[in-house]
Amino acid sequence: NDLLDFSALKHKQINLKIKPVGMREITEVVLLLSRPLVGNKNLQLINQVSSSSPPVDADENRLQQILYNLVGNAIKFTERGTIKVSAEVVTSYIKITVSDTGIGIPPDKLERIFEAFEQGDGSINRKYGGVGLGLAVTKKLVQLHGGDIDVESTPNLGSRFSFTLPISKGKVERKQREEVSQVQNYLAMASDSEHLISDHLISDYVMSDHLISDHLMSDHLMSDHLISDHLISDHLMSDHLMSDQNLSPPTMKALKILIVDDEPVNLQVLVNHLYLQNYKITKAVNGEDAFTKITQGYKPDLILLDIMMPKMTGYEFCKKIREKYLPNELPVVLLTAKNQISDLVAGFAAGANDYLTKPISKNELLARIKTHLQLAKINVAYGRFVPREFLQFLERDSIIDVQLGDNVQKEMTVLFSDIRSFTSLSEKMSPQDNFNFINDYLSRVSPVIRNYNGFIDKYIGDAVMALFPEKADHALKAAIEMQKQVYSYNSHRNNSGYEPIASGIGLHKGSLILGTVGESQRMDTTVIADTVNLASRLESLTKIYGAEILISKPTLNDLDNRESYHYRCLGRVKVKGKSKPVEIFEVYDANPEDLIAFKSKTTPRFEEAVAYYVEEDFAQAQRIFEELLQINHQDRVVQLYIERCTKARECGVSELDIVIT
Known part of the structure; x- marks a missing residue:
């Protein structure tokens, strides 16, 4: 999505739907949806925006996107401590600040941090992942609203990203406040549930054009951040409802799929897409994690693999896997936003069976998976007569x-x-x-x-x-x-x-x-x-x-x-x-x-x-x-x-x- 938005912003193809938006309510929604990104980190997400804070004039969908990018970045670069969102009035604007206790940004990177494809570590094998477009998109969206954004940071202590939006003279719709309350209630219900949350149930509560961003609810996109037609149910899953290791419905023997992606949201979206297809899902947060599982004896029937991951890239992982399993024994399907011909060639050279570029259609993904699993079954049948060795x-x-x-x-x-x-x-x-x-x-x-x-x-x-x-x-x-x-x-x-x-x-x-x-x-x-x-x-x-x-x-x-x-x-x-x-x-x-x-x-x-x-x-x-x-x-x-x-x-x-x- 960042790639698509960056292109649209560059060509001035994004039109804003400005209306009064309550900052506390919007912040609450974004923090709730960001909880899965925290994972096992000892990290608190705190909404310090006062309920008396005046509304802002903004496009509600794009404001969610701005906050989600900033909060998501803060979570990514913060292992423990707090992430706070606060707001204060500055003349005719509200200044919103997202502060964290993370690794901070080196002084020589501060001036360039909002540039496209810019990161603290620009190599594909960086520690934290991402493509380096989120902050560039965020800055352009803020400027499109007539505001500005800046950053203060101290290495090893944390960062503070602040942006301004004009104060609105209108009033926030009452419906928005009610829907936020419904999201909170639903999360509480999800924590106690012993069953899979239905995508249809959640849509009754919060799939509103006003509350949940269209940007986050695209039917066919699945990017490095947060994209799925089942986004809400994907994110409101309680941690104990679906374990990281053995995710499959109670049915006949399921085929095993290993999903490797450093984005928790992407992992959960894929899990939900595959869950009802009789697949037994195992998740890995990067190539190193996945390779450890393989070396410990886990043998999936197919691997869905992201490329741009920390510690071990998808290319590196694929090459290691091919030392043990031939392509016809263990299919690997790459899922990535890297869509240049050179990227496809590199993927196939590393040993991948297939290569899907984002945006990805859910139906196409399921069809490709089914095809590769069927081909793998045929090869397994051949292997009973001619040993793979x-x-x-x-x-x-x-x-x-x-x-x-x-x-x-x-x-x-x-x-x-x-x-x-x-x-x-x-x-x-x-x-x-x-x-x-x-x-x-x-x-x-x-x-x-x-x-x-x-x-x-x-x-x-x-x-x-x-x-x-x-x-x-x-x-x-x-x-x-x-x-x-x-x-x-x-x-x-x-x-x-x-x-x-x-x-x-x-x-x-x-x-x-x-x-x-x-x-x-x-x-x-x-x-x-x-x-x-x-x-x-x-x-x-x-x-x-x-x-x-x-x-x-x-x-x-x-x-x-x-x-x-x-x-x-x-x-x-x-x-x-x-x-x-x-x-x-x-x-x-x-x-x-x-x-x-x-x-x-x-x-x-x-x-x-x-x-x-x-x-x-x-x-x-x-x-x-x-x-x-x-x-x-x-x-x-x-x-x-x-x-x-x-x-x-x-x-x-x-x-x-x-x-x-």
Whole structure:
């Protein structure tokens, strides 16, 4: 609105409707409407205009605008203390003063403070926000009334803005005084209400051409100050009626929208527009606040983002968000008065999906939101078939950008998981039961992979292949938790009369290639590398060794703190596709507590026996393994090594002569 008014004033297109206006009444209305701007500040708004103060000749709408700009500025730059509006007679004029206890204005800025686009800090990343037009518009409006405006200020103590208006010889309409009283009564009612205030109810009280400024009630404008067709109800909401975090009507599951704006009024206006559209609203007062919410785990379905905000601009916030979410995963719609082509380009370059310039139509806003949410749903559906991480590694924004043959080489940890003896288990079930069983099982273990920063490359029946781009620890912790989920699932199956299941997991870290294979009409994403082959072989070895989790030496070496895990070396094996023996390790953190205690206690002795076996001292190795078996008959690996030792002593064949397929 400031931009529009500044242009109109510059071209002398504003005509005033002069009539007698009561200063106390007008001040009361403006202070009441300004209360939401105070927020959590320890700040008092005080009307010191005497009830005996004579009326002024003014355009009521524009006088509200003048006062609102001055009071709004005072609130913005004052963290605690008081903001007072007073009036005194000076010859044939009334001098109205808005004083605050805020940060004050530096002396070198006082002469230029009423100039267009002038602020104490002119950068977009200033501390307090705003476009720098409010005071310029205010000055021109005062001068248009035949008055003048000036300012006195002391840094760190506060400021006093004073303007003059001619005293009226007429009388204030009685209707105006009654309407002010109705506003006060309605505010008191709103404070006690437990329900959302209706826009229609409030209109019965105060939507008068005389009381509420047309300037503040425009149907389609929403500026950096105070614009909405539902302005009054937006502002008379009691703080406790709608919390800052979870604003949604009691209905079916709502889509989540994050609104980021440093103007409290804009926030509340948007909340009211979206509230009845089945959206769950979260508010943030600047980019930094919004980014904190995101990093703490909040994931909205769409973000409405202002650009000109303190601490972190909309552009900066958008760039940070794009480091985590692609545009097709989390739509960002910019709402701003900056409407130059360069501004639009900067917005899209920062990663925005859409850009709406003020003035904004409510219906257009709702239509854009609906469209972007629908597109996001489609992309989420695609993401169930092609992981978003795959697109990120291929540096593609959307699945439509993926081309046949796209590939990239990365270092990752590969996880293979499979249910043991699934074929025999499957034969006992109908096709429908098979699908139900597999989906029930996968719904338990798959979220674990995502929780530890991995992503699922593919399902192969009951088997899962997952990739962990960051740390081997993520893959190992996921594997441990997946096995714990199997224990939990078995408890459920036992209670339902079903036999328990067992699964094995193999992990290997190394270089691999992610890419697309197929032909022009049918493509698939895949991972190709020896790393994948070895992880699969390790999973197969879990059946032979009776282990839940097997990892390779490179995986163990890449762990941040290997001592925080329970593991033991199982020796070396030859696997198909590898010319050299592979050293493997069992991780048993998911075992029952008593088995963990046994394995931990006997690991030094166990690894000593394995070393004898590798050195082909089979007799000594067997003696130690039999000693361990006496302590615990459940250790399947010990039983396996005893069998191997017996066979090796008879045939002279060690583990290094066995190829595991």
